[in-house]
Amino acid sequence: MKKKIVAFAGSNSSKSINKQLVRYVLSYYDDFDIKFLDLNDFEMPIFSVDREKNDPFPEKAIQFRNEFETADAIVCSMAEHNRTYSIAMKNILDWCSRVDLNIFHEKPMLLMSTSTGGYGGGNVMQLAKSFFPRCHADVIETFSLPSFKENFTNNTITNEELKKELETKIQTFRNRII
Ligand SMILES: Cc1cc2nc3c(=O)[nH]c(=O)nc-3n(C[C@H](O)[C@H](O)[C@H](O)COP(=O)(O)O)c2cc1C
DSSP states (O other): OOOEEEEEEEOOOTTOHHHHHHHHHHGGGTTSEEEEEOGGGGOOOOOOHHHHHHSOOOHHHHHHHHTTTTOSEEEEEEOEETTEEOHHHHHHHHHHHHHOSOOSTTOEEEEEEEOSSTTTTHHHHHHHHHHGGGGTOEEEEEEEEOSHHHHEETTEEOOHHHHHHHHHHHHHHHHHHO
C-alpha cells in the first residue's frame, strides 16, 4: 500500500506562493498518496476564550487535527504575515491546540516557509520550528525559500544552489518515511 502524505500551506490565498512551493515538493513524491488540505476549508470563528467556554469546539478544528492521524508524513510551508503566522493558520492552531495539543500525532514533518522577502519567512519558520514539536510534529527537515519571485518560476526553483539544498532535504525526508 502507498504511504500517505498530508500537505498544507499556512495561507488562505488562492495564489499562495507557499501552496506553490508545497506542490513543487510534492512532485518529488508522486509514488505517495497525497492529501492536500486547503486552509479555506477550515475557516472557523476567531478563537476566543468565551466562545471556547460557551460553545462546543468547531467541528473543523477536530477535522483538521484528525487529518494527520492517518498520515505517514506531513509536508507544509508557512506564509509569514507581520513576522508571524497568517491569521488563517494561527486561528486553526489556536482552536486545534485547545482540542488537544497533539495536533500532528508525532508524524515526520518537512517544514518550509517562503515569502517575497529576502528572509524567506525566516521569522515564522523560527516560530513553527519551536512550536510544532510542542504540537507533536516530528520535524525532520526545514527549508526557507527567500525572494520567491526571483527564485521560483514555472513551477520550479530557478536558483540552482537552493534547488540542490531542497532536493537533498527531500531525499533525506523520503529515506525517513519509506
Ligand atoms: C499582511 C501582510 C503582512 C506581511 N508580512 C510579511 C513579513 O512579515 N515578512 C515577509 O517576509 N513577508 C511578509 N508579507 C509578504 C508575504 O510574504 C507575501 O504576501 C506572500 O505571498 C505570503 O505567502 P502566501 O502567498 O503563501 O500567502 C506580508 C504580506 C501581507 C499581506
